[in-house]
Amino acid sequence: xxxxxxxxxxxxxxxxxxxxxxxxxxxxxxxxxxxxxxxxxxxxxxxxxxxxxxxxxxxxxxxxxxxxxxxxxxxxxxxxxxxxxxxxxxxxxxxxxxxxxxxxxxxxxxxxxxxxxxxxxxxxxxxxxxxxxxxxxxxxxxxxxxxxxxxxxxxxxxxxxxxxxxxxxxxxxxxxxxxxxxxxxxxxxxxxxxxxxxxxxxxxxxxxxxxxxxxxxxxxxxxxxxxxxxxxxxxxxxxxxxxxxxxxxxxxxxxxxxxxxxxxxxxxxxxxxxxxxxxxxxxxxxxxxxxxxxxxxxxxxxxxxxxxxxxxxxxxxxxxxxxxxxxxxxxxxxxxxxxxxxxxxxxxxxxxxxxxxxxxxxxxxxxxxxxxxxxxxxxxxxxxxxxxxxxxxxxxxxxxxxxxxxxxxxxxxxxxxxxxxxxxxxxxxxxxxxxxxx
Amino acid sequence: xxxxxxxxxxxxxxxxxxxxxxxxxxxxxxxxxxxxxxxxxxxxxxxxxxxxxxxxxxxxxxxxxxxxxxxxxxxxxxxxxxxxxxxxxxxxxxxxxxxxxxxxxxxxxxxxxxxxxxxxxxxxxxxxxxxxxxxxxxxxxxxxxxxxxxxxxxxxxxxxxxxxxxxxxxxxxxxxxxxxxxxxxxxxxxxxxxxxxxxxxxxxxxxxxxxxxxxxxxxxxxxxxxxxxxxxxxxxxxxxxxxxxxxxxxxxxxxxxxxxxxxxxxxxxxxxxxxxxxxxxxxxxxxxxxxxxxxxxxxxxxxxxxxxxxxxxxxxxxxxxxxxxxxxxxxxxxxxxxxxxxxxxxxxxxxxxxxxxxxxxxxxxxxxxxxxxxxxxxxxxxxxxxxxxxxxxxxxxxxxxxxxxxxxxxxxxxxxxxxxxxxxxxxxxxxxxxxxxx
Numbered sequence: 001x002x003x004x005x006x007x008x009x010x011x012x013x014x015x016x017x018x019x020x021x022x023x024x025x026x027x028x029x030x031x032x033x034x035x036x037x038x039x040x041x042x043x044x045x046x047x048x049x050x051x052x053x054x055x056x057x058x059x060x061x062x063x064x065x066x067x068x069x070x071x072x073x074x075x076x077x078x079x080x081x082x083x084x085x086x087x088x089x090x091x092x093x094x095x096x097x098x099x100x101x102x103x104x105x106x107x108x109x110x111x112x113x114x115x116x117x118x119x120x121x122x123x124x125x126x127x128x129x130x131x132x133x134x135x136x137x138x139x140x141x142x143x144x145x146x147x148x149x150x151x152x153x154x155x156x157x158x159x160x161x162x163x164x165x166x167x168x169x170x171x172x173x174x175x176x177x178x179x180x181x182x183x184x185x186x187x188x189x190x191x192x193x194x195x196x197x198x199x200x201x202x203x204x205x206x207x208x209x210x211x212x213x214x215x216x217x218x219x220x221x222x223x224x225x226x227x228x229x230x231x232x233x234x235x236x237x238x239x240x241x242x243x244x245x246x247x248x249x250x251x252x253x254x255x256x257x258x259x260x261x262x263x264x265x266x267x268x269x270x271x272x273x274x275x276x277x278x279x280x281x282x283x284x285x286x287x288x289x290x291x292x293x294x295x296x297x298x299x300x301x302x303x304x305x306x307x308x309x310x311x312x313x314x315x316x317x318x319x320x321x322x323x324x325x326x327x328x329x330x331x332x333x334x335x336x337x338x339x340x341x342x343x344x345x346x347x348x349x350x351x352x353x354x355x356x357x358x359x360x361x362x363x364x365x366x367x368x369x370x371x372x373x374x375x376x377x378x379x380x381x382x383x384x385x386x387x388x389x390x391x392x393x394x395x396x397x398x399x400x401x402x403x404x405x406x407x408x409x410x411x412x413x414x415x416x417x418x419x420x421x422x423x424x425x426x427x428x429x430x431x432x433x434x435x436x437x438x
Numbered sequence: 439x440x441x442x443x444x445x446x447x448x449x450x451x452x453x454x455x456x457x458x459x460x461x462x463x464x465x466x467x468x469x470x471x472x473x474x475x476x477x478x479x480x481x482x483x484x485x486x487x488x489x490x491x492x493x494x495x496x497x498x499x500x501x502x503x504x505x506x507x508x509x510x511x512x513x514x515x516x517x518x519x520x521x522x523x524x525x526x527x528x529x530x531x532x533x534x535x536x537x538x539x540x541x542x543x544x545x546x547x548x549x550x551x552x553x554x555x556x557x558x559x560x561x562x563x564x565x566x567x568x569x570x571x572x573x574x575x576x577x578x579x580x581x582x583x584x585x586x587x588x589x590x591x592x593x594x595x596x597x598x599x600x601x602x603x604x605x606x607x608x609x610x611x612x613x614x615x616x617x618x619x620x621x622x623x624x625x626x627x628x629x630x631x632x633x634x635x636x637x638x639x640x641x642x643x644x645x646x647x648x649x650x651x652x653x654x655x656x657x658x659x660x661x662x663x664x665x666x667x668x669x670x671x672x673x674x675x676x677x678x679x680x681x682x683x684x685x686x687x688x689x690x691x692x693x694x695x696x697x698x699x700x701x702x703x704x705x706x707x708x709x710x711x712x713x714x715x716x717x718x719x720x721x722x723x724x725x726x727x728x729x730x731x732x733x734x735x736x737x738x739x740x741x742x743x744x745x746x747x748x749x750x751x752x753x754x755x756x757x758x759x760x761x762x763x764x765x766x767x768x769x770x771x772x773x774x775x776x777x778x779x780x781x782x783x784x785x786x787x788x789x790x791x792x793x794x795x796x797x798x799x800x801x802x803x804x805x806x807x808x809x810x811x812x813x814x815x816x817x818x819x820x821x822x823x824x825x826x827x828x829x830x831x832x833x834x835x836x837x838x839x840x841x842x843x844x845x846x847x848x849x850x851x852x853x854x855x856x857x858x859x860x861x862x863x864x865x866x867x868x869x870x871x872x873x874x875x876x
Contacts, residue, residue: 049640066837098836123833126637139594156577158664160867164874175615199564202487226596395561398536399504429598436602436621
């Protein structure tokens, strides 16, 4: 055991060689990224989780690209090597060799391989540093989201994804055969996060899968996505939630700027400045429709009647030009556009909002109706019957504070930070109407 | 907006009043936990997310227990009040009143209400500070797990819970109707975490729901649970994984000792010392069976042939007595007890392990077979056919390092830390054969 540990302890990561500089003996392990033979000498680019390092071997290689190897040698300066250092290999061994030909080139430009082929072979496509970069950024988004809400005294929760019925009505739900009865995959933790605010936790967040059985096949839809949800008690209106989201986005962007420099560079991407996030506008729905219409007219687009995906793009163009911000909030959505549980501002409008980021809706949220009688009265207007919502209604029966919350689509945020053209690129194993593998 | 913010900013939490001491004016918001009328004066215990504070009102209350109220007054010393301070209320308002009678008493001893009733009314049962405490501890477990593995250079991943087939065979899977085809809820992220090690991320962790369609109804089973999974490349054996788990458990226990003092006290519970975790024994399977048998014989129990739940309890009794440790590892499980992908130690035994904690298995793990040919050769011995596992096998085709991993059951760990009698108590919204609500 001790011998094994010592052996493993000898291993050094590619990036640490570059940090530590020349050393008499290093052991590296990783995948063969590139091979170049030149006058009896073999130059190998070795790739590990940290980055790449050049190896120099005397004689021909007994491996192909993507072989996993172990090599021991001297780390020495070489101005021509990536990072200015290389390992002059004394001995090496092949740990695992590819069987047959690779279905496509791993070390090239991933944009030359179609998205479906990249998704079919995830164990291969993610070896490309540019593709792996997406998920290094996503991991930081998830960490920063949780950190921010913990700093605001939120409690992390894990709620069931199997529900007896959908809160938003019965459409767009995946059915599960559960011990000979039918249940559904949760579209959101809506009911549960409200339950937990009412239970006295007051402030909760959850990062978990959510499901929409939508038949859409667009670059902005996934049938399974990572929903980053929050809910908070004792708020006055959706404006408190918008403030909270500004704080959250700022923290996420700052963390990405700090931890993902290399990844941003690969995509020639940048995150918004904190100041720009704080000064991002909040536009009431009616005004937002007018602004989007005016933008559409300017650029020769069709008429805008609604905040649809086209309008979202126009609004973001306007917001960047007029306010210097990549983030735009639209609030006061009409009642007809929002679920029954949304808190009314007046007869026509609600205390709700969307957050748009670089042309795409990344958040929907709002204050919720917390008054049991008011909920009962609202139901018929939405064609709903109290007897079908007993579980939901019971949450508001025994003392519930005013509250609200929102959800951020993790893949959409990742997509827009890096400027990816399809949200599926930001999902490790995306699910769409046709794809359930790998 | 600014006015609203200022209003909210006036609110002070119960625990902060106790920290800050006497103040001329404080505003508190929360749930009425207890009411006591005494000679024209009303004493109220107010409960918020932070704790409780005593309020003193002149005259009778216009509210019942569990009403959400706002109150303003002077925070003053009173030795008889919980924490030594109380708020002499000048004005109050009722924000939300319960409708009708509570189905059971919230502010009493929760053990007097049956588990099923507690689960039926989660928005109520979680108001009891002792029940809420379970999930304050669970949130720290989740945070500490993620922290520890991030500190070891692991990347957080989010993988699909909808799979085309089960890696462990077709039994015990929940079927999902996915656009007119059948898919299944993932039993574990096994395939995905191995894929991501092979993709070059090398070290990954995931905290996500997992599903077992087992018909068991025991105090140790859930049909949906939070699986805390890791997978790591370039290991030698399961012993590397046991070392990693010791580090993880130590960090989780230290964080709980630091952050959950009050919660541990409510349950008269404690977490193991780091030293005890590090010196916890690792017992090969055959020897573990003998030890459990000897313990069973001593206490007049039946014969032990296997590491079943009974044997786990005996082993933990032995381990605590002989090694002073609440944690016990059993390794070298026979091949017949482990899935086909487990790495062999020899013809009969595997590089696998379980972790037992206070009588219960909380982890299963092991090194995996990373060699494509060896996997192909192993399949027939398990009655499996390569053509049914093409997706799984493809991961090992193009260069895969030796690797392994494990999964920790979040609810079981929570249960055993607090000494709960049923694992369902450690799930916010547990699912069993009969329960899919709330």
